[in-house]
Amino acid sequence: MSIIARNLTWGVRGRTIVSDVSLSVAPGETLGLIGPNGSGKSSLLRLLAGLRQPQSGGVEINGRDIARVPRRALAREMAFVRQDSATDTNVTVRDVVRLGRTPHRSALSGWTAADEQAVTMALERVDMISHRGQSWQTLSGGERQRVHIARALAQSPQVMFLDEPTNHLDIHHQIEILRLVRRLDLTSIIALHDLNLAAMFCDRILVLREGATVAFGTPRTVLTESLLREVFRVEAKVNGAERPHIVFCPGQEFGSGPTVRQWDDEPSGQGFRALPG
Ligand SMILES: Nc1ncnc2c1ncn2[C@@H]1O[C@H](COP(=O)(O)OP(=O)(O)OP(=O)(O)O)[C@@H](O)[C@H]1O
Ligand SMILES: [Mg+2]
Numbered sequence: 701m702s703i704i705a706r707n708l709t710w711g712v713r714g715r716t717i718v719s720d721v722s723l724s725v726a727p728g729e730t731l732g733l734i735g736p737n738g739s740g741k742s743s744l745l746r747l748l749a750g751l752r753q754p755q756s757g758g759v760e761i762n763g764r765d766i767a768r769v770p771r772r773a774l775a776r777e778m779a780f781v782r783q784d785s786a787t788d789t790n791v792t793v794r795d796v797v798r799l800g801r802t803p804h805r806s807a808l809s810g811w812t813a814a815d816e817q818a819v820t821m822a823l824e825r826v827d828m829i830s831h832r833g834q835s836w837q838t839l840s841g842g843e844r845q846r847v848h849i850a851r852a853l854a855q856s857p858q859v860m861f862l863d864e865p866t867n868h869l870d871i872h873h874q875i876e877i878l879r880l881v882r883r884l885d886l887t888s889i890i891a892l893h894d895l896n897l898a899a900m901f902c903d904r905i906l907v908l909r910e911g912a913t914v915a916f917g918t919p920r921t922v923l924t925e926s927l928l929r930e931v932f933r934v935e936a937k938v939n940g941a942e943r944p945h946i947v948f949c950p951g952q953e954f955g956s957g958p959t960v961r962q963w964d965d966e967p968s969g970q971g972f973r974a975l976p977g
Pocket of ligand 2: 863
């Protein structure tokens with residue numbers, strides 16, 4: 701499914717939070733949203749998913765105006781993994797993932813073999829099948845995150861919106877989840893803070909600053925040293941051939957703080973030393 705957003709603007713109490721953002725995502729493509737804290741990534745994701753109405757502009761999913769598609773129909777096509785998902789405490793992992801099937805079931809139909817299969821497959825895909833009977837309350841942060849991703853997968857969506865899906869995950873599961881989202885036949889839009897993961901897994905990247913688009917293109921064209929300096933306020937070297945690989949360089953201003961004393965022990969002659977790649 702394709703997604704096209706035109707001139708999306710949204711704000712609250714006179715403050716503009718998303719400002720005139722336009723983008724397009726082709727069927728099967730993975731778009732990364734990056735930007736500093738508070739730049740509007742989560743707000744833009746909600747607008748794109750139709751969870752919030754823009755003050756101006758609009759979103760089309762496969763040529764249909766999202767504002768005119770009934771919510772239930774949207775829920776059969778699109779899944780949203782929130783940045784901080786909460787779930788009622790007294791449920792098992794399997795119960796949480798079963799909720800993903802809700803949009804596909806009518807009031808009259810019972811739980812079907814297809815529903816069961818979707819839940820099992822989703823739990824397997826996030827490596828949580830062995831936890832299916834465990835109480836949600838007792839899961840670790842990363843396990844909860846994987847279960848929420850499983851719930852979204854159980855929805856069998858064609859479009860997936862993921863708001864920082866990797867933020868509690870160990871490096872193996874960060875890579876596995878992003879690889880999985882890419883492997884599935886899905887259109888996906890993912891807000892990410894890890895710029896190297898964005899470079900590795902996204903077809904295109906949109907950079908937000910104070911709600912506005914600063915850059916939109918392939919990782920190679922977007923992730924430049926000057927953009928990292930201007931938007932993210934970090935010094936970095938961008939290496940890599942096909943896809944950029946960013947090596948952050950703690951700058952001069954970091955040299956005086958006690959937390960980075962370690963860098964002073966091995967002087968590079970430039971006041972900083974590149975982090976190991
Ligand atoms: N409902 C709201 N009412 C008031 N301010 C809001 C509301 N929603 C978002 N904001 C503000 O809009 C800005 C953008 O928020 P948003 O959550 O979209 O940022 P973000 O890019 O996702 O940040 P982060 O990287 O920290 O997740 C923030 O300054 C936030 O405080
Ligand atoms: Mg956010």
